[in-house]
Amino acid sequence: MHEGSAAGPADDGMRDKCGVVGVALEERGAARPCYYGLYALQHRGQESAGIVTHDGFQQHDHVKMGLVGEAFTEDDLDGLQGENGVGHVRYPTAGSVDKACAQPFTVSFRSGSLALSHNGNLVNAGEIREELAGEGHAFTSDGDTEVIAHDLARNLLDADLVRAVKRTMDRIHGSYALTVMHDETVIGIRDPQGNRPLCLGKVDDGYVLASESAAIDTLGGELIRDVKPGELVLLEPDGSGYESYQLIEQENTAHCFFEHVYFARPDSVIDDELVYDTRRGLGARLWEESGVESDVVMPVPDSGRAFATGYAEAATEELGDDAPEFAEGLMKNRYVGRTFIMPTQDQREQAVRLKLNPIRSTVEGKTVTLIDDSIVRGTTSTQLVSLLEDAGAAEVHLRIGAPEIVAPCYMGIDMASREELIAAGQDTDDIREVVGGDSLSYLSVDGVAEVLGESRADLCLGCVTGEYPYEIDGETTDRDVSRPEIEGAVADD
């Protein structure tokens, strides 16, 4: 259930940790476009928001805890002078709700200034940090973005921007989509396996980099393309154009399949495909794999809607008039906000009833197929099944548009731990016993890859297979990868 922006600690979901933007404009200030771009990416992080601009002489920054709308006043935006800027929204991992980790991260050094916005997670940040600390670099946060910033600042002392980025990319291992501003030059960088999304767009008077194309749409711009894995895109500071440098080529990508399933906005385009259409395709595949005849097909709002639409369309194509009817039988309370804190399990269960209410007349006496995008801990699904049963459903069949989540994410998604994941160590029958209802099916891993039109070797499927596309301590990998050797480093235990 996609609740990244809805329910705070009471929810059952997982969250993308960050959204990034970068803009370079001809004559217009960068602050407001960054602000609107971040607004469009609010679903990717609700804990802090920040913008750093450069006016040709100096940086201006404003970084604050809270939602984008709360973090900036008109005066704050007026103070962010300059036509170039980067911005960030963040959702930190549990326990590090801390302004020191809010971004963009800024650093000034002998040959200039840097501001970095990072979406992703490095798996060898500890090793690089040890080495840099040994050279006298002082760190102010425990975040890996600061590690990238210091490494890049060091490389910039004796190399131009493109070479310095290449050197840093040769050392860091993990997922990253970065917008970086070096003095007034804004660049976008995507890790060599393209794990996290980053795209490039054109507005009337300049260029934009953003985690998702919905941010470019919000600025009235046009999507040009995704930034390629291993590519650096440099925006001309006067907004006149951009340059591309393919710094690292790798045979396989490791796109996060969950971006398509869960994180990205349905109106964003990733890999030339509208996310809404991909989700409809996944729903259709779900019907092919595990369709069940029932009276009604019902989405969990809003996360299951596109999946349920595709599922119902595929059912109608096959069964004609005998297909189940598509119906919205669960109504969402849109005013349950993120300050809604319910720490105990009992209260957590109550939360679902506050958020969703079944329409009895749509459910009573019917066999219902309930469709959602994923199950994380299972709390929400369990509650939804009993809500429908309490409302008089004759049968409840649960269909999930992604495979079982069996392992955590190390690539920048704030997900439950292995112990909390309902599918870790349990098969589908065991899970159905816990969740309730009459049947439960997940989409297959191959089904996901086929609908996305990518081979399994080009996707990150770590959380549903337990095999990761990066070398991670204590975990197995599904490909031939190795972490870069960090000279003089002391490996993390």
Ligand code: SF4
């Ligand atoms: S482990 Fe899962 S959530 Fe994390 S990057 Fe891979 S596919 Fe995405």
